[in-house]
Amino acid sequence: MKDVTVDGSRLRSTLEELARFGATASGVSRTSFSAADAEARAWLRAEVEASGLSLRTDGIGNLFVTVAPAGATDAPAVWTGSHIDSVPDGGRFDGALGSMAALEVVRRLTEADVPLRRPVTMVVFADEEGCYHHLLGSTALVRPFPPDELAALRGRDDDLLVDALGGLGWDVAAAGRTAVPAGSVHAFVELHIEQGAVLETSSADIGVVTSIVGMGGGRLEFTGRADHAGTTPMAMRRDPLRGAGEFLAQLPDITASISETAVATCGIIGVEPGGANVVPALARLQLDFRDVRREAIEDLETALVAAASDAAGRHGLEVTHTRDSITDPAPLDSGLQDLIESVAAGRGHSTRLMPSGAGHDAQNMSRLAPTGMIFIPSTGGRSHSPAEHSSWADVEAGANVLLGTVIALATR
Template sequence: MSADGLSVDGARLRQTLETLATFGAEPSGGVSRTSFSPADTAARAWLRDQCEASGLRLRTDGIGNVFVTVPAPDAPDSAPVWTGSHLDSVPDGGRFDGALGSMAALEVARRLAESRLPLRRPVEMVVFADEEGCYHHLLGSTALVRSYGPDELERLRGRDGDRLVDALRSAGRDVGAATRTAVAPGSVHAFVELHIEQGAVLESAGVDIGVVTSIVGMGGGSLEFTGRADHAGTTPMTMRRDPLRGAGAFLAGLPDVTASISDTAVATCGIIAVEPGGANVVPSVARLQLDFRDVRRSSIEALEQALADAARRAAAAHGLEVRYTRDSITDPAPLDPRVQDLIESVASALGRTTMRLPSGAGHDSQNLSRLAPTGMIFIPSTGGRSHSPAEHSSWEDVERGADVLLRTVAALATE
């Protein structure tokens, strides 16, 4: 069989996606599958069973990235073609984000093994650990670009305050091995990721396949406003040093802060924690977790500074102290023009309409683009909804995107 004759088993792909969605399923219809949680651990065990049943070899590195190999018997040492995404989700997230790219990569591995297509280089399915950043933005793919040091691993905390090293040990990982994960640039021939768009551009345009040109840069950090704990009933409003009021004033000003940088800059606070946490106590501390993004590194750094300045102004207005701590900045990433051309030509040969567009969401592909020529394939998202139980893509679009992924990977592995 030639690469041109390959297609995915759409019914099997749908079944794997529907089964994966049962791990961490919520009553809302969404999914909560944080990396290294019991739901994530169960999903990984199920994936191992799926691979073993298909005769595919699976291995896991120290940080929790999963690799599933389709060998090239005549060129076992050639740089492999990688494809994949992630299994973890945001709290009460959708059933397709990450899951589509991972299960489509499994389907690609199965079809290539079943077809016995003569490969010039191996193909590897990759499932990246903690893409959603419970412990660190793009944790697993960052570990492939540069290993984490022992001290850095010790400092990383999850959304609930738990330590990453404890989560790794609970999942049966060797923390020492988690510091030895980087791969050398050039050791991967190419990487291609299939993903839902998470926006409404493709659906609005009536286009089947998006060819991603670049991925937005992302920053993350925390603000800690410190005031004074007092009695909620006996302390007059004018005498309070309430850090949550200062934090609220800061948050209300976010649209003005982002607009001062560019028309593409965005900033979000998705986590707020207060101490001591009593309904009848004026808080002493308010902590905010920030996510901020733009299309250029210089704009991200300017946005970070503007956010810190706005926090200081809000703190001063309410008699507070404030401290900003950067978590990470991931650079914006242009994707490989040749891989873009290949995706577009494959999609056109399948009779699919295409358009080129940037990604406003972060993806592991932006890290992989530092290691190898990288491309991304988008399929439409219904209503542009994502990171919620309303996330949806049609099964027709899922199969179309997976077929484009399969033939693109096959072309790269046989060129």
């Protein structure tokens, strides 16, 4: 079979087109199930159909495009893809690269009439960035969300997921019927920007991911008493934001007490009633915490909740903790690591074996099938910001390694 490569110009064009949806002054804000996301989904459907392919959406918003072999087969498919939702005011490459490269893969397999022995499926996962639940779409493929859990999921703006799905005209009940049968996926490969500076500083072309960090999260609510900001003496206040602030200042010490690799972040703070001249009654913190071992994540959660309770006690507050699910750390398939290294070397690229400190849908997919990840360098290690950047040469190189890996998996 002749060497098949991606159309680099077309890949760049699709990435630039996708970045228009939810564009900000300097970056991209495209939350899953938002108006910008709906526009991007409609555009993607048109792109897929213009290539003679069809797009399917499951109950929770994951998108699928499948290229089948010429003859009938019940062989499990090779999957590849990522996500198109972004963090608020994020960059143009996170998730988008893996999704548009997957589109380029299914296009090139069709155009080059590659003799497949098993299907190849492009997947775009819903809400990877965790507006409603971290790795929402891929989690729903691994285990169905029961109705009561779905009904309780709220977004960054405190809106309900079921309302967001219903607002799109979708069958909300179908969101709990998305789990993929065991054995239906042959392998999964995801292309992604590194989101760090390891590849750039080591001058390696391609990162071959060995494992993905585990993630936990949850909500802390510090409850005090609303009072007048001018007439209530400082010593008489039960100010939940002071207790929350004291807790947040301890995060570096808490994580260091667990391990060298533990991290914890509060990226969302809500205060009620929200008046400049009112001592707050409630301070709400959304936490993200990570480590390379499940046991360390659980120990970190315990330490965080204990520290919050201590801080609340010192300020006369109550505190409650609502736990998000924990996504386990995921070792990736050694055979796929070898295959990715081989494909990259065959194209003249240097490689580096490396773990991922960011969470990815691949860690859920690793529970369904052998899974591999391919990284390309991120300029300055920047990500989750408008400064996120990767060179077009690196984009094309990563996409060609992805295509070569998928072809090897689907034709042998």
